Amino acid sequence: MIEYRSPWMDDELEMFRDAAKRFIESEIVPNDARWRDQHHVDRDIWNKAGEVGLLCTDIPAEYGGVGGDARHEAVVAEEMGRHGISSFGHVVHSILAHYVLNYGSEQQKRNWLPRMASGELVGAIAMTEPGAGSDLQAVRARAVREGDQYVLNGSKTFISNGLHAGLVGVVVKTDPTKGAKGISIIMVETRGLPGYRVGRVLDKIGQNGWDTAEMFFDDCRVPADCLLGPAEGQGFVQLMRDLPYERALLALGGVAAMEYALAITTEYARSRKLFGQALLEMQNTRFKLAEVKTQVHVARVFIDDCIRQLKDGTLDTVTASMAKLWITEAQCRVMDECLQFFGGYGYTTEYPISLLYVDARVQRIYGGASEVMKEIVARSL
Numbered sequence: 001m002i003e004y005r006s007p008w009m010d011d012e013l014e015m016f017r018d019a020a021k022r023f024i025e026s027e028i029v030p031n032d033a034r035w036r037d038q039h040h041v042d043r044d045i046w047n048k049a050g051e052v053g054l055l056c057t058d059i060p061a062e063y064g065g066v067g068g069d070a071r072h073e074a075v076v077a078e079e080m081g082r083h084g085i086s087s088f089g090h091v092v093h094s095i096l097a098h099y100v101l102n103y104g105s106e107q108q109k110r111n112w113l114p115r116m117a118s119g120e121l122v123g124a125i126a127m128t129e130p131g132a133g134s135d136l137q138a139v140r141a142r143a144v145r146e147g148d149q150y151v152l153n154g155s156k157t158f159i160s161n162g163l164h165a166g167l168v169g170v171v172v173k174t175d176p177t178k179g180a181k182g183i184s185i186i187m188v189e190t191r192g193l194p195g196y197r198v199g200r201v202l203d204k205i206g207q208n209g210w211d212t213a214e215m216f217f218d219d220c221r222v223p224a225d226c227l228l229g230p231a232e233g234q235g236f237v238q239l240m241r242d243l244p245y246e247r248a249l250l251a252l253g254g255v256a257a258m259e260y261a262l263a264i265t266t267e268y269a270r271s272r273k274l275f276g277q278a279l280l281e282m283q284n285t286r287f288k289l290a291e292v293k294t295q296v297h298v299a300r301v302f303i304d305d306c307i308r309q310l311k312d313g314t315l316d317t318v319t320a321s322m323a324k325l326w327i328t329e330a331q332c333r334v335m336d337e338c339l340q341f342f343g344g345y346g347y348t349t350e351y352p353i354s355l356l357y358v359d360a361r362v363q364r365i366y367g368g369a370s371e372v373m374k375e376i377v378a379r380s381l
Helices: 011-038 044-051 070-082 090-103 106-118 176-182 235-241 243-271 283-312 317-341 343-347 352-364 370-379
Strands: 123-126 142-146 149-160 167-173 183-189 196-201 212-223
Touching (some): 044 106, 090 243, 142 167, 149 167, 167 235, 183 212, 183 235, 243 352, 283 317, 317 343
Antiparallel strands (some): 149 212
16 A cells, blocks of 8 residues: 555544454455355445444534545545455445435434434435436436425436445425426435335356345325425435545545555556566556556545645545546546456456456446536536
């Protein structure tokens, strides 16, 4: 690993990092290969993570959270990345918890957040549809108010944490005539809900341990007080306001994965013999890895500044989009460069670099595709 301590770290966070590392190494790493094979984690890992305080770490203690700040979430994301873990969808879980914290009523916060922090409820966000991804105004799922209930109809796809989701923030049209102002988020508790079903868990090229599923809502009835926010039509604004949080954590995970890739590649190059000398002794290897280390360190400094701003509440959409764009693009370049040094072994799943390579590719797509990030940044010129 690069010997470097982020300026936002302190001694208390180092203790928290040690606890997160112990949990990951004892409970997640030994099961990761099996989870990749079955395309989802075991349900009880969520309860175990809740028991040791690794869920909802920046949610106030009065709502069952750890009572930390964005840096605590950053530590968990970093340690997952530094261990090559993509199976555990804690970031999406935390994002949904933030929607509830920032826009939910007091009753909603007290009802859902403690159960999310304990792992009783697994969070998911049902945004993407077969015909609507980055263009949220194309969403076709509907929620119609009937008395003291909403009736939901529609289908969703590519839903992370979809298999085990117990609480889903469903992005719907409550008024199809108003465009973005007709979008709302309805919070749906899925257990025993008539008309709700999970479709296929999708077979992906990477991140295979993280369940990504289809969801279907057929005349699902939920109480009217499951609307997120005081009135209909606020969903688009709610989603946009919380994007910096999501994109910063995704970018941070990318940096941690790059640091891990650089560490294992350097170690391999040091021990691998070729033509009578270590691979690391060859000038091309040293120069290539020097380029990789430089990219990784630049990414680290950039994301550290973003985490500082996130903690202070000053991280804006443009800066978060620049971080997401540059870091995830660099992540894919770095993984490609590193895999090359492993030769044929790098193309087998026995070596973690192959998993880091395939896991990285979606980073340029989810959370806002690179092309969308460029458009956001370009609008600030």
